[in-house]
Amino acid sequence: MFSRYKKPNQPPKLAVAPGAAPAPAAVADAPAPDASRAQTARRAPPPAAAVPAQPVAGDKERKRKERMGELKVELHKRLLENLNLSALEHASETELKTEIGAISGEAMTEMSISLNTSERANLVQELYDEVMGLGPLEPLLKDETVSDILVNGPQQIFVERGGKLQLSDITFKDEKHLLRIIDKIVSAVGRRVDESNPYVDARLQDGSRFNAMVPPVAVDGSLVSIRKFKKDKLAIDDLVRFGAFTEEMAAYLQAAVSTRLNVIVSGGTGSGKTTTLNALSSFIDNSERILTIEDTAELQLQQIHVGRMESRPPNVEGKGAVTQRDCLRNALRMRPDRIIVGETRGEEVIDMLQAMNTGHDGSMTTIHANNARDGISRLENMVAMAGIEMPLKAVRSQIASAVNLIVQASRLQDGSRRMVSITELTGMEGDVISMQEIFRYERLGLAPDGKIIGRFTATGVRSHYSERFRQWGYDLPASIYEPVQD
Ligand SMILES: Nc1ncnc2c1ncn2[C@@H]1O[C@H](COP(=O)(O)OP(=O)(O)OP(=O)(O)O)[C@@H](O)[C@H]1O
Numbered sequence: 276m277f278s279r280y281k282k283p284n285q286p287p288k289l290a291v292a293p294g295a296a297p298a299p300a301a302v303a304d305a306p307a308p309d310a311s312r313a314q315t316a317r318r319a320p321p322p323a324a325a326v327p328a329q330p331v332a333g334d335k336e337r338k339r340k341e342r343m344g345e346l347k348v349e350l351h352k353r354l355l356e357n358l359n360l361s362a363l364e365h366a367s368e369t370e371l372k373t374e375i376g377a378i379s380g381e382a383m384t385e386m387s388i389s390l391n392t393s394e395r396a397n398l399v400q401e402l403y404d405e406v407m408g409l410g411p412l413e414p415l416l417k418d419e420t421v422s423d424i425l426v427n428g429p430q431q432i433f434v435e436r437g438g439k440l441q442l443s444d445i446t447f448k449d450e451k452h453l454l455r456i457i458d459k460i461v462s463a464v465g466r467r468v469d470e471s472n473p474y475v476d477a478r479l480q481d482g483s484r485f486n487a488m489v490p491p492v493a494v495d496g497s498l499v500s501i502r503k504f505k506k507d508k509l510a511i512d513d514l515v516r517f518g519a520f521t522e523e524m525a526a527y528l529q530a531a532v533s534t535r536l537n538v539i540v541s542g543g544t545g546s547g548k549t550t551t552l553n554a555l556s557s558f559i560d561n562s563e564r565i566l567t568i569e570d571t572a573e574l575q576l577q578q579i580h581v582g583r584m585e586s587r588p589p590n591v592e593g594k595g596a597v598t599q600r601d602c603l604r605n606a607l608r609m610r611p612d613r614i615i616v617g618e619t620r621g622e623e624v625i626d627m628l629q630a631m632n633t634g635h636d637g638s639m640t641t642i643h644a645n646n647a648r649d650g651i652s653r654l655e656n657m658v659a660m661a662g663i664e665m666p667l668k669a670v671r672s673q674i675a676s677a678v679n680l681i682v683q684a685s686r687l688q689d690g691s692r693r694m695v696s697i698t699e700l701t702g703m704e705g706d707v708i709s710m711q712e713i714f715r716y717e718r719l720g721l722a723p724d725g726k727i728i729g730r731f732t733a734t735g736v737r738s739h740y741s742e743r744f745r746q747w748g749y750d751l752p753a754s755i756y757e758p759v760q761d
Pocket residue numbers: 422423502503505509514517519542543544545546547548549550551692693
């Protein structure tokens with residue numbers, strides 16, 4: 276069965292791995308020196324164990340790790356030499372792992388290296404990840420508890436778990452290894468990254484958002500950032516359960532989205548903007564036609580009638596770019612009821628504001644800002660940068676009539692993500708946009724375990740849109756606007 280995946284007439288090389296130590300005392304499961312390929316082949320494939328990250332404990336452990344690293348490089352080289360890569364596409368994971376197990380078993384026998392069962396299983400998994408997947412990144416991509424993967428050069432991989440960044444003990448062998456994996460990712464989506472194109476955005480097969488920057492622009496080795504794609508996006512109920520906002524706030528947001536207010540979700544990087552936008556979209560009625568525009572398609576709307584667009588960067592000749600603005604302009608000709616732009620960050624702001632002002636009410640987007648007031652300034656700046664010659668007051672009144680609500684998302688220092696403010700835009704007072712905060716998160720202190728103690732409260736201000744809510748059948752009780760009593 277292996278011959279299908281093995282290159283014909285290519286006997287494995289007999290080179291000894293550099294640094295391969297003499298055979299340690301044979302371990303029970305090590306293949307006998309004369310073990311034939313067929314015997315190895317019949318063996319049940321090792322379980323697909325995730326590669327455990329071994330803490331570096333002392334010199335001995337470090338040396339062993341180094342030797343294993345060298346062994347892996349040698350085995351990887353042999354696999355590439357010996358495996359028939361074109362036949363691999365149709366091979367099942369089990370078949371391939373059995374084949375890898377056989378080839379590496381053979382090599383280890385030649386190199387007089389023996390490993391126990393779990394070491395072998397880990398090795399086969401790692402080699403499988405190298406050949407078919409993204410090498411050391413693979414176990415992190417499979418790990419559901421990891422939400423972000425941040426690589427700072429080959430020796431440092433940080434992961435985010437539960438809102439907290441932690442250094443993992445997974446590493447790449449060297450920069451060349453890291454570059455090979457980056458290249459594998461970007462070439463799969465027809466892009467290129469090198470000295471002349473030192474940074475790139477891509478989407479992994481599983482939908483994860485990927486960005487890489489390579490040397491010399493990245494000074495200490497390639498930088499990679501991956502936002503893992505969450506198959507089951509957090510829904511409103513989950514967010515309420517996790518304490519991102521309260522049920523009262525959810526009821527208010529439901530009224531706001533259902534009655535087609537234009538909403539902007541504002542927040543810092545990784546604060547939960549996209550998650551919030553996605554959750555808010557669940558309040559949109561199934562009968563509406565929604566068009567989504569994103570740089571990297573992350574939104575997962577549950578409605579029936581959804582058209583998704585993804586902008587496209589220019590190709591290597593600098594041609595063929597389709598910007599968010601292009602998509603947005605085209606979207607206006609596609610009879611949308613609502614338009615959702617994943618993140619407004621540039622000239623598309625003009626078309627977004629126009630869309631919000633001209634019959635596509637109920638549209639939503641996110642912006643990068645630290646509070647509602649900053650969010651407005653950011654919109655003003657984006658309009659100015661788009662080269663629109665308009666007096667500031669005119670820009671402001673455009674914004675004031677387009678945007679009804681700014682929802683502020685924030686990642687607090689304890690890693691929790693909360694909706695720290697919901698603010699309504701109520702019009703203009705002179706040259707200034709008037710706003711009123713309806714709900715906010717109040718920080719009260721810090722628990723000994725570092726968790727932030729706080730609470731959500733209404734500000735006591737009744738919504739500017741209460742009458743609209745009532746007319747649309749969302750009769751929110753006056754009590755939801757009452758502040759929490761001490
Ligand atoms: N309230 C929450 N509780 C727990 N996890 C959350 C919450 N909100 C978001 N997350 C998780 O935090 C990560 C970042 O969220 P998200 O992608 O929505 O952030 P973002 O502000 O859009 O980031 P970026 O600025 O990079 O686009 C995701 O893995 C998401 O699942």
